[in-house]
Amino acid sequence: MHYSKYHALGNDYLVIRPEDLPEELTSESIQRICHRNYGLGSDGILLGPLPSGSCQFGLKIFNPDGSEAEKSGNGLRIFARFLWDEQLVAQEPFTVETAGGMVTCQVGGAGKSVQVEMGKVRFDSEAIPVSGPPREVLNEKMEIDGATFKFCAATVGNPHCVVLSEAPSAAQAHRFGPLIEVDSRFPARTNVQFMRVIDRNSIRIEIWERGAEYTLASGSSSTAAAGVAHRLGLCDSKITVHMPGGQLAIDFDADFAATMTGPVTKVSNGEMAAECLEWLANPDSQFLVVEDHNP
């Protein structure tokens, strides 16, 4: 099976064209393909280009636990670069349909920089979703594993819980992220960011992703966390988001519509070997399978 691998600030994805799939993806085959020991290893799969009734291209985004994500900022930059590498687009902006809505992409810098209009960041509980009465989820409190956190929640098409932190760290993300991801207040689970506001134009985040665990960078997390900082009046409308994998630029208009700009790096084109494909298809082969989170 042919694939292309890219990373965006260390958040890596496999791009697979539907015509290259030997059979329909399942939660288990996604887990196997993405597995860092048994499979090709990645933070997810981008399946496309797919037909779309509303946009020039369609895209399905899968997490390594097999769940489908409504949106991925790094994934969309990578997919835009893939389309450019395949000469399916040039320098003009183009539209991509995701489960979380339509986005507009534009490739620049000889493919090394991509801009994506990510849509509006929204804070209302029903859109995210967050349980409880309909409200904007801002400056609420949660008790997790003996610690008390102040948090906000937002959607960029996918759900995010932004925890205010004096000292975001990988240890903090690993300890509290998995607990918050599956907390009952998030019916669709949630991505989690631990955020420190550095100044009016920069924040720092550590990330625990829904369905992907700890990642070095996340475009939708950056957009959500920057949106919260802007909504709380702690940052202006142009924000640099610092993550372990690097930086992204997020710009907001007056309606919190976000434009994300950042790099993409091509890693390889490759072929999954036949014996690995056999292992993928063999349900009895030894493999650690996590529970299926698809609704």
Ligand SMILES: N[C@H](CCC[C@H](N)C(=O)O)C(=O)O
């Ligand atoms: N794990 C996310 C999708 C990938 C997001 C991240 N890789 C990005 O760049 O936005 C979710 O289930 O909503």
